[in-house]
Amino acid sequence: MPRMAGSKRERPPTQRRNREAEVVEAAIDVFWRKGYSAATIQDVADHVGVLKGSLYHYISSKEDLLFTIFDESHRQAQEIAASVRAADGPAIEQLRTYFERYVRWYLDNVERVSLYLNEWRFLTGERYDTVVEQRRVNERFVRGLVEAAQAEGDVYPDVDAKYACFYILGAVNGIPTWYRRRGRQSPAQIARAYADMVVGTLRGTEPRSAPRRRAPAGTV
Amino acid sequence: MPRMAGSKRERPPTQRRNREAEVVEAAIDVFWRKGYSAATIQDVADHVGVLKGSLYHYISSKEDLLFTIFDESHRQAQEIAASVRAADGPAIEQLRTYFERYVRWYLDNVERVSLYLNEWRFLTGERYDTVVEQRRVNERFVRGLVEAAQAEGDVYPDVDAKYACFYILGAVNGIPTWYRRRGRQSPAQIARAYADMVVGTLRGTEPRSAPRRRAPAGTV
Numbered sequence: 001m002p003r004m005a006g007s008k009r010e011r012p013p014t015q016r017r018n019r020e021a022e023v024v025e026a027a028i029d030v031f032w033r034k035g036y037s038a039a040t041i042q043d044v045a046d047h048v049g050v051l052k053g054s055l056y057h058y059i060s061s062k063e064d065l066l067f068t069i070f071d072e073s074h075r076q077a078q079e080i081a082a083s084v085r086a087a088d089g090p091a092i093e094q095l096r097t098y099f100e101r102y103v104r105w106y107l108d109n110v111e112r113v114s115l116y117l118n119e120w121r122f123l124t125g126e127r128y129d130t131v132v133e134q135r136r137v138n139e140r141f142v143r144g145l146v147e148a149a150q151a152e153g154d155v156y157p158d159v160d161a162k163y164a165c166f167y168i169l170g171a172v173n174g175i176p177t178w179y180r181r182r183g184r185q186s187p188a189q190i191a192r193a194y195a196d197m198v199v200g201t202l203r204g205t206e207p208r209s210a211p212r213r214r215a216p217a218g219t220v
Numbered sequence: 221m222p223r224m225a226g227s228k229r230e231r232p233p234t235q236r237r238n239r240e241a242e243v244v245e246a247a248i249d250v251f252w253r254k255g256y257s258a259a260t261i262q263d264v265a266d267h268v269g270v271l272k273g274s275l276y277h278y279i280s281s282k283e284d285l286l287f288t289i290f291d292e293s294h295r296q297a298q299e300i301a302a303s304v305r306a307a308d309g310p311a312i313e314q315l316r317t318y319f320e321r322y323v324r325w326y327l328d329n330v331e332r333v334s335l336y337l338n339e340w341r342f343l344t345g346e347r348y349d350t351v352v353e354q355r356r357v358n359e360r361f362v363r364g365l366v367e368a369a370q371a372e373g374d375v376y377p378d379v380d381a382k383y384a385c386f387y388i389l390g391a392v393n394g395i396p397t398w399y400r401r402r403g404r405q406s407p408a409q410i411a412r413a414y415a416d417m418v419v420g421t422l423r424g425t426e427p428r429s430a431p432r433r434r435a436p437a438g439t440v
């Protein structure tokens with residue numbers, strides 16, 4: 001990982017970690033408001049309330065800071081995946097649980113997620129490659145569950161798992177474009193609605209050649 | 221519309237229209253490759269193979285050119301909506317037809333659509349307001365069809381039409397992030413798969429309180 005380490009540690013480790021977290025949170029806010037290209041390290045320093053020079057105790061460059069945000073986000077998403085992998089049950093229900101937690105995390109961290117979706121092109125070299133590979137790890141996890149759900153008979157065999165994953169991840173990745181905190185429905189309600197739609201997409205998409213299923217029960 | 225008109229028309233109208241279309245196509249290519257902020261009118265002129273000054277016969281500024289691209293795209297999307305409105309049949313099938321045509325248009329115009337989704341924030345003033353309103357027109361059209369499908373009993377009453385629209389439009393708007401021309405499946409196949417998933421999302425999403433429907437027929 002291209003992070004500075006060692007040489008400048010004057011503070012006790014806990015204090016250092018707290019200050020580093022504060023720098024990352026400030027960077028999320030600044031990059032999100034101004035856009036990564038327009039934002040400067042000076043803006044981040046002003047937000048933290050320290051001199052620019054002292055930020056370099058924690059990060060080596062603006063790009064390093066962006067990478068740190070992404071790397072943390074990836075680890076948070078991986079924790080959600082791990083919590084779902086640890087649970088038993090049919091793959092379709094693991095997908096429901098995963099997307100309920102994942103969407104909730106999106107809603108609770110919408111600025112961070114918005115950066116992740118929009119600003120990754122600004123990374124270069126090894127950092128870029130790492131983030132692209134991290135995205136693939138997440139896509140492979142979802143794809144594996146979709147294929148397992150298909151093998152378990154909860155998705156029609158003719159549904160293309162690859163496009164189903166693109167479709168579902170697109171639906172979820174669209175959240176930051178419309179979500180505003182303090183809307184009418186709670187994050188928990190929205191996360192639940194989205195998780196149900198993911199399951200609905202998979203269960204409900206039938207090939208055109210298949211016989212039409214009956215209309216849903218209980219509708220007018 | 222903030223377009224220059226009248227004063228500089230030296231060419232016959234048809235020739236003028238052809239050249240204007242050529243300028244717009246060149247701008248799509250240049251803006252897409254370089255990003256709108258980094259691209260210049262000089263780049264567009266170089267692409268067309270004319271002097272920069274002569275572009276101002278057709279457009280008044282770089283922003284005007286971006287707006288022209290968006291305005292054209294909106295009209296193209298509106299034509300698809302109109303073709304669907306003209307057809308009879310249940311709303312759920314109108315949605316299928318609409319998304320099959322709309323996704324096909326996305327795939328055939330992926331550079332244009334990618335600009336539309338990523339660069340609209342660079343518009344200002346009246347142009348910005350116009351594009352935001354045009355997006356709402358499209359969202360209202362889809363929302364109207366989803367609500368009609370719900371009224372016709374093809375979507376569970378507990379499904380929230382607003383979030384269903386966000387979810388579906390997010391899924392479709394994600395296409396430019398993964399689509400590459402000359403992939404394994406044809407644009408027609410992908411458009412069909414997406415349209416079926418839209419219908420699947422709507423038909424297949426059941427509230428958690430509802431009785432579970434039987435597993436899809438014909439699966440293992």
